[in-house]
Amino acid sequence: EDQVTQSPEALRLQEGESSSLNCSYTVSGLRGLFWYRQDPGKGPEFLFTLYSAGEEKEKERLKATLTKKESFLHITAPKPEDSATYLCAVRENYGGATNKLIFGTGTLLAVQP
Amino acid sequence: DVKVTQSSRYLVKRTGEKVFLECVQDMDHENMFWYRQDPGLGLRLIYFSYDVKMKEKGDIPEGYSVSREKKERFSLILESASTNQTSMYLCASTPGKETQYFGPGTRLLVL
Numbered sequence: 078e079d080q081v082t083q084s085p086e087a088l089r090l091q092e093g094e095s096s097s098l099n100c101s102y103t104v105s106g107l108r109g110l111f112w113y114r115q116d117p118g119k120g121p122e123f124l125f126t127l128y129s130a131g132e133e134k135e136k137e138r139l140k141a142t143l144t145k146k147e148s149f150l151h152i153t154a155p156k157p158e159d160s161a162t163y164l165c166a167v168r169e170n171y172g173g174a175t176n177k178l179i180f181g182t183g184t185l186l187a188v189q190p
Numbered sequence: 191d192v193k194v195t196q197s198s199r200y201l202v203k204r205t206g207e208k209v210f211l212e213c214v215q216d217m218d219h220e221n222m223f224w225y226r227q228d229p230g231l232g233l234r235l236i237y238f239s240y241d242v243k244m245k246e247k248g249d250i251p252e253g254y255s256v257s258r259e260k261k262e263r264f265s266l267i268l269e270s271a272s273t274n275q276t277s278m279y280l281c282a283s284t285p286g287k288e289t290q291y292f293g294p295g296t297r298l299l300v301l
Contacts, residue, residue, distance in 0.1 A: 111289055120194075120280050120292035121233075164233070176221060176284050177248075182232040 079104040083165050083181035090188050093154045098184045100165030101147040109168040110148050111178065112141050114161045121164055124150075155188045162186070193217070194293035196281055201298045209268040211296050213281030219291075221284045222264035224248075224256065226277040227295075233280065239264055271300045 084099045102110065109128055113121035125134040127143040134141050138159060140151045150163055162185045166178040197212035213222065223238040225248075235248030237256040245256050253275060257265045264283075268275055278297050282290040 109289075113292075118295070118297070120282075120295045123289050123291060126289055166233075176286065176288065176290060177235065177238065178290060180233040182230060 079167065079169055079179050081165055081167055081179050081181040083163075083184050085184060086182070087185040088187070090152075090155055090186070092156055092188055092190050095151070095153045095155070097152070098150040098163055098186070099147060100150070100181055102165075102167045103146075104167050104169070104179075107145075107167060109176075110143055111166045111168075112148070112150055113164040113166070115164055115183070116161050124163075152186070155186075157188045157190050160186055160188045194281060194283055194291055196279075196293040196296050198296050199294060201296060203268075203271050203298065203300050205272060205300060207268075207271045207300075209271050209298070209300075211266040211268075211279055211281075211298070213264045213266070213283075213293055214262055215264075215283040215291075216262065217283065217285065217291075218261065219283040219285045220261070221286065222258065223282040223284075223290060224254075224264065224266045225280045225282065226250070226275075227280055228277050236266065271298075273300050276300045 080103045082101050112124040115121040125141040130145045138153050142149045162183040164183045166180045169177040194215045224236045225233045227233050239245045239258040255267045280295050281293040284290045
């Protein structure tokens with residue numbers, strides 16, 4: 078069964094303290110791994126899509142990397158405005174034409190000034 | 191920019207009421223999805239649609255139905271609301287096999 082597990086559940090950092098969030102997955106044939114940011118009371122906002130092991134993508138202080146079993150979201154010198162829940166999802170091995178995703182439960186990141 | 195809108199940000203309903211949640215996207219996307227999000231459980235797929243008048247059950251369809259009469263609009267219907275349907279409801283759309291774009295969410299409270 079396809080599954081996505083994120084760790085840690087919650088992470089508290091000081092401003093400027095770099096760290097990484099983990100997303101491990103089990104899926105038969107990865108067809109895409111997605112990272113989202115979600116602010117309280119709002120819908121998830123798309124950050125990155127990764128398709129193959131070794132792929133990396135960056136946006137401001139965030140960098141996402143992918144191996145065959147997991148993805149990391151590295152946060153370099155975070156600021157308080159980076160505080161949010163970060164969600165990871167993989168595209169389900171579904172034979173249809175659409176894009177069903179399986180989501181992890183997220184990592185709640187708090188960055189203190 | 192992709193825009194997905196949901197009809198209400200907050201709703202309060204009584205047990206047994208019929209509830210309609212509407213979602214509209216302006217990017218001509220074929221695929222639309224309804225999720226609910228609960229603490230500790232993450233996002234769970236209720237229903238999705240890959241074309242007008244087409245729908246498929248997700249992981250937790252019980253107690254819900256959907257309607258897609260026009261490409262841009264996907265409605266979620268709670269036939270008889272119950273307290274265990276209190277949740278955050280999120281709509282998403284995608285043009286095909288790419289990323290899903292989410293609306294702002296509707297927080298529903300059933301009393």
